[in-house]
Amino acid sequence: MFKLAALSNNAKRTVLGTLTATALLSVASLSSAAPFKNLPADQDAVLSVGVNVMAVNSAYDMDDNTEIRVLPGVFYDNNQFYARGAQAGAYLINDGTNQLSAYAQLDGNKFDPDDANGALQGLDKRKISAAAGLTYLRRTPIGGFRLQVAADVLDRSGGNTARLTYLARITKDKLTVYPSFGFEYHDADYNEYYYGVSDKESAKTGVEAYTSNSSLNPYINISANYDFNERWAGFANQSLSYLPNEQYDSPMVDSRTDATTTLGLLYKF
Numbered sequence: 001m002f003k004l005a006a007l008s009n010n011a012k013r014t015v016l017g018t019l020t021a022t023a024l025l026s027v028a029s030l031s032s033a034a035p036f037k038n039l040p041a042d043q044d045a046v047l048s049v050g051v052n053v054m055a056v057n058s059a060y061d062m063d064d065n066t067e068i069r070v071l072p073g074v075f076y077d078n079n080q081f082y083a084r085g086a087q088a089g090a091y092l093i094n095d096g097t098n099q100l101s102a103y104a105q106l107d108g109n110k111f112d113p114d115d116a117n118g119a120l121q122g123l124d125k126r127k128i129s130a131a132a133g134l135t136y137l138r139r140t141p142i143g144g145f146r147l148q149v150a151a152d153v154l155d156r157s158g159g160n161t162a163r164l165t166y167l168a169r170i171t172k173d174k175l176t177v178y179p180s181f182g183f184e185y186h187d188a189d190y191n192e193y194y195y196g197v198s199d200k201e202s203a204k205t206g207v208e209a210y211t212s213n214s215s216l217n218p219y220i221n222i223s224a225n226y227d228f229n230e231r232w233a234g235f236a237n238q239s240l241s242y243l244p245n246e247q248y249d250s251p252m253v254d255s256r257t258d259a260t261t262t263l264g265l266l267y268k269f
Contacts, residue, residue: 038079038094045078048233050266052085057261058109059243061117061254067110073235073264089135099137103148107131108156109194111252120252122205126194129156143168146182152190159190178223184241187214195250208251215246235264 054069074083081090082101089103111126133150144167151160165182191212202209219241226234241258248256 038091039096041080042078045076047269048075048266049073049269050235050264052235052262052264055261057257057259058111059247059253059255059258060109060111061120061252062115063117064115065255073266075266097139099135099139101135102132103135103150104130104132104153105150107150107152107161108190109258111194116252119205119207123197123201123207123252127156129154131161137167157190157193159193160187161185161190174227176225178225179221180223181218181220184217184219185214186217186247188212191215191246195247195252197251210250210252212250213246215244217244217247218242231268233266233268235262235266237262237264 050073052071052073054071056067056069058065058067071086073085075085076083079091079094082088087103087105089101091099091101093100106128108129108131109126110128111123113121113123113125116123129152131150132153133148135146135148137144137146146163146165146167148163148165149160150162152158162185163182165180167178167180170177170179191214195210195212197207197210199209201207219239221237221239223237224235228234237260239260243253243256243258247253
């Protein structure tokens with residue numbers, strides 16, 4: 001009997017890539033057929049461009065756990081293509097109720113040993129990567145339910161992730177709030193790169209070696225958008241992720257939570 005677990009990492013990625021490509025081609029052919037009737041391209045779609053200031057409070061054991069990042073922000077959706085902050089994608093199905101899209105986004109954590117405490121300064125860097133995958137959203141009268149699956153396309157960790165989310169939308173005059181919560185799955189390769197400590201690193205630094213397994217992280221996120229006028233809008237986001245034991249038990253970690261606060265200003269063209 002064929003077992004995926006028996007394959008090498010490169011072979012696994014080849015198999016998963018082939019399956020994903022096959023699924024994309026199959027779905028693309030189905031998207032133009034019943035029962036899905038895709039929405040036409042929105043010729044009046046608004047492009048919003050601005051800047052985001054992020055305060056990232058990492059669970060890593062750092063000298064200063066809060067890192068300030070300044071990033072550009074882009075928001076656009078014409079029913080065929082979209083960009084939302086660090087994520088961009090194309091719809092394969094978009095009939096107003098069902099949305100299936102292929103997407104790419106920045107993903108992963110950042111660990112700079114120069115900013116770490118004690119012996120952790122001798123560990124290797126862990127870098128932010130990029131992920132690509134599929135996301136499916138089902139709109140219902142009580143909110144949206146979204147499933148995402150993605151793989152590390154830069155092969156920093158070589159890992160795979162999945163996320164199941166419930167989303168709601170609350171609108172009051174010029175203010176729109178988007179609360180969401182769910183669970184995120186990280187496989188063993190992902191966790192090993194971002195939270196594991198190799199025998200080589202342990203021998204060099206004295207930090208205890210650590211091998212991580214796959215994990216399931218609960219998280220909550222709240223986004224808000226306020227339209228000041230026809231051209232300018234403000235954006236805010238607060239996310240909080242809880243680290244299970246597979247990540248928290250790492251000697252690199254000193255907190256149960258990863259949190260990110262974002263404030264942004266957008267200009268609408």
